[in-house]
Amino acid sequence: MQEKYSPAEVEQSAQQHWSASNAFKTVENDPRFPKGKYYACSMLPYPSGKLHMGHVRNYTINDMLARQLRMKGYNVLMPMGWDAFGLPAENAAIAYKKSPAEWTYANIEDMKSQMQPLGLAFDWSREVATCDPEYYRWNQWLFLKMLEKGIAYKKTQIVNWDPIDQTVLANEQVIDGRGWRSGAIVEKREIPGYYFGITQYAEELLSSIDQLDGWPDQVRTMQRNWIGKSEGVRFAFSHDIKDESGALVQDGKMYVFTTRPDTIMGVTFCAVAAEHPLATVAAKNNTKLAAFIEECKAGGTTEAELATKEKEGVPTGLFVTHPLTGEQVEVWVGNYVLMTYGDGAVMGVPAHDERDFAFAKKYGIAIKQVVAVEGESFTTDAWAEWYGDKQKCVTVNSGKYDGLNYKAAVDAVAADLAAKGVGEKKTTWRLRDWGISRQRYWGTPIPII
Known part of the structure; x- marks a missing residue:
């Protein structure tokens, strides 16, 4: 045993061992884990380019959960990926005179290099990026299935329009009449777009609130009021x-x-x-x-x-x-x-x-x-x-x-x-169908390319 503890050396040695043995690679029907599958997925980060303490906190909590469950005999899958589409990437790409794809993938590599030394128990073999066509083709597939069933549909409606970001905003993104990101005075425009018919499930959503055991009464009341029968x-x-x-x-x-x-x-x-x-x-x-x-x-x-x-x-x-x-x-x-x-x-x-x-x-x-x-x-x-x-x-x-x-x-x-x-x-509902035609360019092409 070493007389002096050197965390850098111990950490490097441990991570080299984990990497060489594929310690966190999840294999189907692994006999080492008799209690079966457990999926432990944290919210995927947005590839802004830099990790912050919020990332470290959240992924450390999930890492502790995953390791404990493995020790208890569960075959834990803890994947990692990148919630890579969105307006910030597009605006940044414009500012730096790059394509959104170039900017995004460079940030992914940068953040991955910052994340890997943390030694988190991610199965990197299952890494995904939502801007990858091999990933978002399934978004499109799901959308087309919903279109076939009438759950997704197209209509023209009055929306909140941010004239600077040139995009539609949700009501919650309008603060004192201004866009939450740009600060521009929001306009009301009538434009066509795609919507999810969530109001078709309003009654089911409302009745299901009573089954949310353990939820605070205040939260359940907020949900009832949001649905608004x-x-x-x-x-x-x-x-x-x-x-x-x-x-x-x-x-x-x-x-x-x-x-x-x-x-x-x-x-x-x-x-x-x-x-x-x-x-x-x-x-x-x-x-x-x-x-x-x-x-x-x-x-x-x-x-x-x-x-x-x-x-x-x-x-x-x-x-x-x-x-x-x-x-x-x-x-x-x-x-x-x-x-x-x-x-x-x-x-x-x-x-x-x-x-x-x-x-x-x-x-x-x-x-x-x-x-x-x-x-x-x-x-x-x-x-x-x-x-x-x-x-x-x-x-x-x-x-x-x-x-x-x-x-x-x-x-x-x-x-x-x-x-x-x-x-x-x-019977009417305060709940409204969910508008999904909000990205300008850097987002899942809907319905298809």
């Missing part, structure tokens, strides 16, 4: 508004969805998103409205941002017809309405929705009470929590629906709208 009625306000070609806009029907159809007799205005076809028609000869629409398009794009934002709107001068009363209802463009949620239009019931109440007070829109709670007095002076009650309320000032509780009123209104052919009960 809402039951209500989708119905149309009719109109005779035409576009430049002389055709009725959206066939003369402006659809909305509401979870409070019991308050339909209290509608005093409607609001549409800046990108809604009615807003486009109205802005043609209205410079104030056109400027407001452009302002809305440059604003925040997430529900969280809109919840804290001052609610603003501009009247369009257009009117739609109430489906049950026949009254004319003015249409506004509101900065709080998102085209990507529902039909991009909402009914305004100021007496029983706090947001609508503040909006109506700000712009002098009528407030009509159509729900009452015994022992409570209604006033338009200030919002009270019971105005939005669904548990103890009954309908008032609602003609044939007077005296009904929430459920009875919903059923009655839904039945009448269905009889007129303009509405039906519906």
